Amino acid sequence: MVEVNRGDRSDRRRRGKDRHHRCRNSGSGVSGRATADAKSGDGHVEMLRMFKHSNGSAIKSRSQAINQLKAILVRADPALREAMTGSSNPALFRCPTWR
Structure with missing residues (x-):
């Protein structure tokens, strides 16, 4: 071929x-x-493609974690839900009551 x-x-x-x-x-x-010539698959372009792929994967995982945390918050105790309403994502991650 x-x-x-x-x-x-x-x-x-x-x-x-x-x-x-x-x-x-x-x-x-x-x-x-x-x-x-056939592509060798080991140059700068391939390296950048791998970085882009891993970055996209990390962003997707982060989005999934945020969505999962907010879904848990919907079913949480009403007092906790009221306390966390309107909080930003970093504030949700730092919440001391989650631990």
């Missing part, structure tokens, strides 16, 4: 629209017109 870059734009425009553009692009690998 050969990784093929996108077909030549000027070549595509000269030939016009047709249904067989995928076949032409796949044939470029066999004909030698495609010269792209």
Whole structure:
């Protein structure tokens, strides 16, 4: 299997629209017109992608924890619920009555 870059734009425009553009692009690998190297997966871009992925995962976990804490607060003792009403998220996390 050969990784093929996108077909030549000027070549595509000269030939016009047709249904067989995928076949032409796949044939470029066999004909030698495609010269792209496969991605190695170990460069700076891959490292940044991994950082972005882990950051997104951390944000999602934080959101889940906040939602779970607020769901527990809905079913909590009325006195505690009244005391915590209007509190910010950091204030909810620091609440001494949770411990």
